[in-house]
Amino acid sequence: MRIAIDAMGGDNAPHSNVDGALAAAIEWQDVDIILVGDQAQIEPLLHGKEIPANLTIQHASEIISSDDEPVKAVRHKKDASMVVAGRMLKEGHADAMISAGNTGALMTTGLLVVGRMAGIERPALAPMIPTLDDVGVLALDLGANMDSKSQHLAQYGLMGSIYRQKVQGIAKPRVGLLNVGVEPGKGNELTKEAFPLLQEMPIHFIGNVEARDVMTGNCDVLVCDGFAGNILLKTLEGTAGAMFSLLKEQFNQSLKSKIGAAILMPQLKALKKKLDYSETGGAPLLGLSSLVMKSHGSSNGTAIKNAVRQTRIAIVNELVPSISKEISGK
């Protein structure tokens, strides 16, 4: 199998991407890794190291930065590392790609360069949201589409369920619909329409899930439209941040509380890490003709290697053909 890695995307590119790619190539001999990016920048980073035969470079002269306007960048920078990697998928020169670059541009690359899977109307971005039990919940769509229709939500449920089965080994993933109450019949027009469609899908649909219960880990896949998903994820992030600010303020009130806080520092740090969804690894963009994996912008070498691990499992377990089969079977 061949995995293209965008060498130039992310805060720590290209060195972390090159480090991660090298480590992954050494670990998994069955994966051909293609580093896509500026040869003049990549080669010095590999200099003096033993390069395994399954690691190669595909030169690309341009870079899409985090400030670039997504659609414009993808349309105009034809030789950007991300776009070149996408084209390799489209043309059959790679089976999957990984990028830590501009999220909007990656979604645009997915849509315009890689292309949708037949039968899928809207591909979805599916990151993991942290839960109390450390397992996490795969939430989709998290921002690829702002206005979803009920049939899109039903497809998100199916794709998310197959992902958790094939890549994360959950035999019977519990799929929940983000809603304002648990009773069937609750919600806005979108969720009320999506509920019966999700019931008809070949998944273990457990019904509506309230936002307050998501972090308890009561489902494995959370279905939502991109707008509501964004509100959920950012409120989670904002509340956790606000609480740490408040804790800090409270803990600085007296010498006594400062001592208490000093004692608890390791626990507080562990908690912060637990709630940081950027720690939870790559987010697949599901519903494309090949797998596109978004690695967090702040990815280090280990994160890139972990994204390869995840992508490799997805390929071995035939994630994309499995989704395609279920979608065309509907």
Place this chain on the structure above:
Amino acid sequence: MRIAIDAMGGDNAPHSNVDGALAAAIEWQDVDIILVGDQAQIEPLLHGKEIPANLTIQHASEIISSDDEPVKAVRHKKDASMVVAGRMLKEGHADAMISAGNTGALMTTGLLVVGRMAGIERPALAPMIPTLDDVGVLALDLGANMDSKSQHLAQYGLMGSIYRQKVQGIAKPRVGLLNVGVEPGKGNELTKEAFPLLQEMPIHFIGNVEARDVMTGNCDVLVCDGFAGNILLKTLEGTAGAMFSLLKEQFNQSLKSKIGAAILMPQLKALKKKLDYSETGGAPLLGLSSLVMKSHGSSNGTAIKNAVRQTRIAIVNELVPSISKEISGK
């Protein structure tokens, strides 16, 4: 002025409602308070106390419970305390009402019994969301309507702004639109359409606000549809709850951390209280022909008295006529 209090609604009814009503009647001689509910239950609670002349009872034989289906209950229990209070507003026997009862039934009473203000399509429920600076943000709509249109959002912005001016004394309330990014042009169809409409309103519209920044107190009024608002409020509640669970778990890991946690207990309790939105008092139902105030279900006597304080200020400062004037002027 005359304020009707639903004596039978809420977890601590009727005794807390009666206590609060009595304390309010003593404090504000310019308010006539009418306790609406079962005379046989209310009178013993007042027995032996000096009853001020501005406190009276309006008998109502039925009660809407928290388990009642809202629309059905309001339609069938014609002599329920909540419905009777609503009818007093409709018929001009009271200027405002307060209830700690079933929220859905109260919204239904507002719509079907009290009636909408001319020019308002959708009344909105507007509770306060806690912020880091302790000021709080008035968010609307929080659950009265699941499917809002852009013109509804614009009216929410106007009503919320007038409420914060008239009742909370903020000269120029900052009105923000809950959205997925701060740039104009971001969002789903609804928020993209609402943005220019809010710009045209006679308010201080500051543009889009992201969910992650709401708790920093960067606006005084947060405009959202009922679905997104519910996701925001419940994620906030769920995240805070999850963090306290995690803190507890982390703090129990060793004797050392237990000691640290014991030292910090007062600070942690203060933080928990700060984040509890049920502590932030009554939520007005805006856009009705008279003011309906929702007091939290767990209200004690002090909370009921505080709701009277808020309602009295709203009447003194002509909240409802001010909204009506602005709406009809548009």
